[in-house]
Amino acid sequence: MTYAFKRLIGAVPLLLIIITLAFILMRSVPGGPFDQDRNVPPEIEANLKAAYHLDKPLYVQYLNYLGGVIRGDLGPSFKYHDYSVSQLIKKGAPVSLRIGGLAVLVALILGISLGAMAAIYKSRLFDNIVMGMTMLFLAMPSFVIAPALSLLFAVVLKWLPVGGWGDTPKQYFLPIISLAIPQIAYITRLVRGAMLEVLQSRYILFAKARGLKAARIIWVHAIRPTMLPVVSYLGPATASILSGSIVIEQIFSIPGIGRYFIQGGLNRDYTLVLGMVIFFGVLIILSNLLMDLIYSGLNPRVDYERRGGG
């Protein structure tokens, strides 16, 4: 626990840097939140800016914002009137997290089983097919796969809905699969490579020499070390699925938080974009921490607690 706590404390300056950079970047982009409102008289625009404290010097705004963040207040959205940024995140996050989480789960289950089977049947037909497919899907980003799948399964075959959310569980399939496919491909290759290496090791030979069943050798002896690179990859994978979901939500018109990111950026909705950056930052930091904890659980030779205690 002390290790996890130390890591969380360590994440605070990291988050501060992220917020600062996002703040600077957002403000160095030309335009402002009210530029798109047509024919706003200068007096009213000045009033609007004053209402949102945009008339203050930049560093004052920055410090005010930080103060708000510390109190848990991400500020009001400039564009979605009547909503605070926190409310928007609360509304969209459950949907996005569900899609992202299920995509990670699907990627893990399929990636691990396909990778392990490919390693077991190395250089046989199954392995060759799987390796060919992963190559293909690695080369295709989610935003190419999604419309292609949508065209095939929704438009031509009419098996699944084209988009939408909340009406039928069928609406889960396409977005989750589109998000998961590149990750499945990557994890499959990762698992296959790691498994092949593990199967060459002396302790697998010794396990065979002790007459253990093949299934036990694979799923008890070989799987743990095979999982280590996968767990290491899950941190970056979470990040990539999150950023992928921004596009996927747009394609399948899913009311997640991805669209707030895009809309917030286009509208110069400063607080909304910063709020999203903080939300994603915290999510990625937490998932990386979780993966490190799982990693040390899998590998008895890594003991963060003891090392942390010096």
Next chain:
Amino acid sequence: MESILNIQDLNVHFRTTNGQIQAVRRLNLFIPKNKITGVVGESGSGKTQTFLSLFGLSQASQVSGKAEFNGVDLLSLSKSELNKIRGRDISFVFQDPMSALNPYMNVGAQILETILAHQSLSKPQAVHLAEELLLSVKMNDPRAVMKKYPHQLSGGQQQRIIVAMAIVNEPKLIIADEPTTALDVSIQAEILELIQDIHKSHSTSIVLITHDLGVVAQLCDYVTVMYAGQIVEQSITSQFFSNLKHPYSQALMASVPKFDMNQDDLFPIPGQPPVLDHEIKGCPFAPRCPHVMAVCTVKEPSMISVAPNIMAACHLYPQGAS
């Protein structure tokens, strides 16, 4: 004399990027029951591959011949039949205990699975057996040891655990492949003593693969010398060291450094062992042999009895009828 393992005409081939390697060639070997047999020879002579391939543990592309073990021909068995024999009737002790134990599992789990794979015991019974076993290989506090991971144990302790796993199902034959090579000299003696104790108390047949002629002298009842994938001499240990028959055995013995020698007195065997990627004509040792004759490069010598309890494959001895 009864055999525990009788190998006839064993061939083991490997496919490599440089073509086929014949790691073991027409090998005949008789392993006597209830005895310790030493198998010596240079690296690459096929010592390890001979025994791994018999039990389906080698990566060889082709294994052919006959190997009668405990009344069955090992090479005619299916994978699952072999798997039942491994760990139960035959067990292995490998060279480097650190790499033989799975670093991600505690040693208790690894001992238990070895028991439960072959004996129908309840978990508590298996735990009890494992604890007794650890005491018998002189590991104190077995309960604590079983919770440890391999990296938390010393090399000597690790090898004791490997030995414990090797005897847990009371096998008929133990193959110890250089069991002490990776250990400190002081620990080596302890492990060898342990192997000897096991042999005495259970009269288990043991094959001891080693580089070390000293170990052979100390432990083994019989000695088998391998060269280039074949047996060149087989002898009873009591006579082996005083009556070396094959020129390779003589050269091997002469190359062992002694305490009272200085540097100039080292006698390495000149030349290199043959590369086994082609059929060898005549005796494989001929190019390095100080006694080489015309016949040696033409005709392969067969194993013949050259003295009581000693067989050798060498043209120096009259080949008789064969």
